[in-house]
Amino acid sequence: xxxxxxxxxxxxxxxxxxxxxxxxxxxxxxxxxxxxxxxxxxxxxxxxxxxxxxxxxxxxxxxxxxxxxxxxxxxxxxxxxxxxxxxxxxxxxxxxxxxxxxxxxxxxxx
Amino acid sequence: xxxxxxxxxxxxxxxxxxxxxxxxxxxxxxxxxxxxxxxxxxxxxxxxxxxxxxxxxxxxxxxxxxxxxxxxxxxxxxxxxxxxxxxxxxxxxxxxxxxxxxxxxxxxxxx
Numbered sequence: 399x400x401x402x403x404x405x406x407x408x409x410x411x412x413x414x415x416x417x418x419x420x421x422x423x424x425x426x427x428x429x430x431x432x433x434x435x436x437x438x439x440x441x442x443x444x445x446x447x448x449x450x451x452x453x454x455x456x457x458x459x460x461x462x463x464x465x466x467x468x469x470x471x472x473x474x475x476x477x478x479x480x481x482x483x484x485x486x487x488x489x490x491x492x493x494x495x496x497x498x499x500x501x502x503x504x505x506x507x508x
Numbered sequence: 509x510x511x512x513x514x515x516x517x518x519x520x521x522x523x524x525x526x527x528x529x530x531x532x533x534x535x536x537x538x539x540x541x542x543x544x545x546x547x548x549x550x551x552x553x554x555x556x557x558x559x560x561x562x563x564x565x566x567x568x569x570x571x572x573x574x575x576x577x578x579x580x581x582x583x584x585x586x587x588x589x590x591x592x593x594x595x596x597x598x599x600x601x602x603x604x605x606x607x608x609x610x611x612x613x614x615x616x617x618x619x
Contacts, residue, residue, distance in 0.1 A: 430605055432605075432607075440611075441597065441609045441610065441611045441612055442552065442597065442599075442607075442609040443609075444606060444607060444608075447605045447606070449605060455605070457606060486551075488551055488552070494603075495540045495557075495559075495601065495603065496554075497542065497554070497599075497601075497607055498553075498554055499551040499552055499553070500551060501550075501551050502550075502551040
């Protein structure tokens with residue numbers, strides 16, 4: 399069974415500061431990887447997906463970027479945080495027509 | 509724009525009753541419909557999923573009914589338990605690595 403590990407668990411950051419969130423998936427070779435964002439009490443908004451190393455497709459950017467440096471790793475980052483970046487960031491992974499989420503990272507931007 | 513709509517926004521049922529959560533969509537290219545449940549302070553977990561080749565998918569107390577002609581589906585939770593209290597998300601994908609989520613239904617089961 400695949401497992402998805404996200405780090406950090408939570409972050410409190412200042413407006414204008416940089417951010418890097420990570421995700422590692424185990425138990426699945428060549429997985430599809432995803433980043434989602436969820437506002438408090440809101441729905442899930444897909445940000446990025448990647449089907450292979452080095453290739454990332456943007457769905458909604460929100461002044462964020464993503465990279466896939468390794469087959470099992472997905473990184474979400476920005477150089478300058480905005481207040482609107484606060485929320486719950488979820489890394490997803492799976493094969494064709496399967497999507498499972500990691501435990502998520504809670505981000506508060508102050 | 510691809511959209512997935514859920515109703516009701518919130519639902520309260522008594523323990524043992526059947527909870528019915530509704531979902532509708534517009535895009536005919538959607539061919540995979542997973543449901544997720546999310547407990548407070550946790551990430552969403554895949555609950556059950558269906559593809560349009562079927563009109564029903566059952567897993568224990570959870571059943572999806574699918575009406576392709578009307579572009580509607582519903583999740584039935586029979587013999588509801590307090591532990592089923594969560595937010596349920598209906599999602600849809602056309603198979604191009606994009607998943608669209610509805611706004612969710614907040615279910616509360618009272619003992």
